[in-house]
Amino acid sequence: MKLVDTHAHLDFPELLQDLEGVFVRARKCFVEHIITVGIDIESSTNALKIARSFHSVSATAGVHPHGAHELSEKEIDLIRGLSSDPKLVALGEMGLDYYRDRQPRPIQRRCFEQQLEVAIEVRKPAIFHVRDAFEDFFSIVRPVASRLVGGVVHCFSGDWEVAKKCLDLGFYISIPGIVTYPKALVLQDVVKKLPIENVLLETDSPFLTPFPHRGKPNEPSYVFYTAEKVAQIRGEDLDSFCNQTSINAARIFGISLDY
Numbered sequence: 698m699k700l701v702d703t704h705a706h707l708d709f710p711e712l713l714q715d716l717e718g719v720f721v722r723a724r725k726c727f728v729e730h731i732i733t734v735g736i737d738i739e740s741s742t743n744a745l746k747i748a749r750s751f752h753s754v755s756a757t758a759g760v761h762p763h764g765a766h767e768l769s770e771k772e773i774d775l776i777r778g779l780s781s782d783p784k785l786v787a788l789g790e791m792g793l794d795y796y797r798d799r800q801p802r803p804i805q806r807r808c809f810e811q812q813l814e815v816a817i818e819v820r821k822p823a824i825f826h827v828r829d830a831f832e833d834f835f836s837i838v839r840p841v842a843s844r845l846v847g848g849v850v851h852c853f854s855g856d857w858e859v860a861k862k863c864l865d866l867g868f869y870i871s872i873p874g875i876v877t878y879p880k881a882l883v884l885q886d887v888v889k890k891l892p893i894e895n896v897l898l899e900t901d902s903p904f905l906t907p908f909p910h911r912g913k914p915n916e917p918s919y920v921f922y923t924a925e926k927v928a929q930i931r932g933e934d935l936d937s938f939c940n941q942t943s944i945n946a947a948r949i950f951g952i953s954l955d956y
C-alpha cells in the first residue's frame with residue numbers, strides 16, 4: 698500500500714522539531730512521499746531546503762491569501778528561481794480566503810492572479826487555497842485554466858456543485874482529515890461522488906488533525922486515517938484506493954514512487 702500526503706507544512710515548528718520522527722511514523726503508515734507547501738517566500742525557501750535534504754519530500758512555492766500583498770518583481774523572480782529546482786513540484790498555496798478575510802479582497806485577488814501567471818510561465822501545477830470564495834475563484838481561474846499545466850483544490854471545502862465545476866476545469870480535489878469528523882456531511886457526500894482519478898489526500902499538517910487524534914498536532918502519518926475513512930465511504934478496497942490516489946499524486950506533481 699502506498700500513500701502520498703499532498704499537503705503538509707514541514708517547515709512549521711510542530712513538525713520541524715522532529716522531522717526524523719515524522720518520517721519514521723509516516724513510513725509505518727505507508728506514506729511514501731510528502732509535498733511540503735510554502736505559504737510565503739521564506740517558508741517556500743525553507744520547504745525547498747527540506748525537499749532537497751530528503752528523497753521522499755517535494756516542495757512548493759507560493760504566497761498564501763493570509764499573507765497576500767501586491768508581489769514585487771523581485772519576489773516574483775524569487776519564486777521563479779525556486780521553481781527552477783526539480784524538487785519544486787508546484788506553485789502555491791495561492792488563492793482566496795474570504796472566511797478569515799485577513800487581507801483586503803482586491804489584494805488577495807491580485808496576488809492570486811500574479812501567481813497564476815507565474816505558474817503558467819514556469820509550467821508547474823498550482824495548489825489552490827479557497828474558502829468561502831469559490832465564485833471569485835472561478836471567475837479568476839476559468840479564463841486561464843487551459844494554460845495551466847494543472848491545478849489542485851487543496852483542503853476542499855465546497856459542495857458537489859462546486860466540485861463539479863472544479864472537475865470541469867480538470868482540477869484535482871484534495872481531501873483533508875476534516876472528512877473524518879462526524880459533522881462533515883457535505884464533504885463526505887463529495888468524496889462519495891468524485892471520480893477516483895481526481896482524488897488526492899492530504900493532512901494540511903500541523904493543522905486539521907483527523908479523528909481519532911483530534912486535539913494533537915497533525916502530521917503526515919495521519920493521512921492514513923483520511924484514506925481509511927474515504928475508502929470506507931466510497932466502499933472501496935483500502936489498498937487499491939490508496940494506490941490509485943498515489944498514482945494521481947505522482948501524475949500531477951511529476952514525482953516518482955518507484956512503482
Ligand SMILES: [Zn+2]
Nearest residue numbers: 790826851852
Ligand atoms: Zn490552505
Ligand SMILES: [Zn+2]
Nearest residue numbers: 704734790901
Ligand atoms: Zn496549507
